[in-house]
Amino acid sequence: MSNFPPATHDVFFFDDLLSPEERETRYKVREFAEKEIAPVIADCWERAEFPHHLVPKLAKLNLGGATLKGYGCSGQSILSAAMTVIELARVDGSMSTFLMVHNSLTMLTIGLLGSEEQKQQLLPKMAALEWVGAWGLTEPSNGSDASALETTAKKVDGGWVLNGRKRWIGNATFAEVVVIWARNLDTNQVNAFVVRKGTPGFTTSKIENKIALRCVQNADILMQDCFVADAARLPGVNNFQDTAKVLAISRIMVAWQPVGLAMGVYDMCNRYLKERKQFGTALAAFQISQEKLARMLGNIQGMWLMGWRLSKLYEQGRMTHAMASMAKAWNTLRGREVMALGRELLGGNGVVGDFLVAKSFGDMEAIYTYEGTYEVNALVAGREATGLAAFKAPPKRAQTGKGQHVQA
Incomplete structure (x- = not known):
């Protein structure tokens, strides 16, 4: 398919929850991703190559530094940064990850924990994407x-x-x-x-x-x-606790990434089912197709709301580590289901990279694991819910003279 499908996933009008600046960022990045990334990325994905030629074009959007202010950084709100992440991920998870690592890990670490000299030396060139982190x-x-x-x-x-x-x-x-x-x-x-x-x-x-x-x-x-x-x-x-100052924001961004991947797969499936005919009618007319689309769409609405609420709680200073872990775990779990349903809906084309779904299906597997696996993030949330830690080193046991063990 030559052109990226139109966005049809926002059935609860979530744009209404964004400020004008956040909407502007969202649509600016969406246009760039559809126009510049979509035509070339399947081939790059197939060859496992990074599209370096897109970096100067991406730099013109003034997204470097995300939430950092000064030193040439864009000074975005949390939600503006999140809109950048999801709109890139909607078209390609790799480009979303590239910018997230650069902005919300490397640059953020230097911006929050670096010296004034380090900030002045490094951040301006990194904000302009002349130097990648x-x-x-x-x-x-x-x-x-x-x-x-x-x-x-x-x-x-x-x-x-x-x-x-x-x-x-x-x-x-x-x-x-x-x-x-x-x-x-x-x-x-x-x-x-x-x-x-x-x-x-x-x-x-x-x-x-x-x-x-x-x-x-x-x-x-x-x-x-x-x-x-x-x-x-x-x-x-x-x-090590100082890493939390960085991971608080990066985990929000990672919780948003499955939302973007899911949006892209839904949009592709929605168009595909309307265009492809079997047994004399569009696949979209079949009940089972509509049920799967509706389930995908429902997941996306819930995932979006989870990410939005997490972002707002961070802005209010009320977000906990467990909240971020729960959002990341739940969104990747639901996103995995969207990927699987999309692959089913496209039949044989669901395993072909050109149709986006297979590529996103694979990409979701990495996001399901990085920045804390699903299991670890779920147990972090469980620890806050119960007050009991499920993962910790077991107590050492010492050998007694009678062959018995006692706790050391």
Whole structure:
């Protein structure tokens, strides 16, 4: 299909809940995604290549920095940033993830936790998308248990020496600015450092053979005696809890991403079923087709409201960690159902990348897992609901002289 389908998913008039500025952002990004991204992205996804030629065009929309103010950043509201995320995801999950990692992880970390010198040096070029950012927290052995960092930072004269590995780091193969989280060997606390592209001892390798977000250049990072100057350390990071200042916003954006993917798949299915005929009538006329469309549409309305309410609670200072986890878990679960229904509705074409659905189906699998798996996020919500933690290290047990165990 040559043109992207029209938007038919907003049956509860959610645009009415947006400010004029937020609506303007939404439609500006929608037009860009449909005009510039849609015609080329299926081929890029098939080849697992990032469309670098789109970055200068994306930069003209003035979206860099998202919610940050000053230093050339766009200073968007939470909902404006969310509209950017969903409208990109509606057409392509990879482009949405690319900008979210750049804006709501890397730039936000520097903006909230960096020094004034770091902000002035890095943020203007990053806001203009001249420099792309990546964010290195996850490690090969530590995903959900992100606080158990094994990457180390050793203080030496004039700076720090970093050693360790990171995995699944989006944008890292070409990013100019990478924020690396590492454990300070002197204090045993987590610190963060800015590592620039080309730094000796810092190497990246692309993770191949993904079935999701194939355009995102996820990388393994290896640091072998990688030296960074004292000025590279972010002064606002003194323990792992400081990551929460960044993740509070990034988790909102990740909770919105399934909404965008679901909107795109619904819009594609709605048009497809009206155009394709079987047994002498449009597929849209069949009862089973309409039931599946209605279920997809209902999911989208609920997902949108969850994201909107979460964003408003953040603005009011009332959002909790568990709320963000619940929204992310529930939206990805419902989004998965939308993907599956869309794949069914398109029959054989549901597994062809050109029809969007197969691509989005795969992309949803990554979003279901990253920024906290469904299970971990559900248990975070469950912990707040019950007051009991379901995931924690079991108590150590010591051997007694009689072969029995006692709690240590």
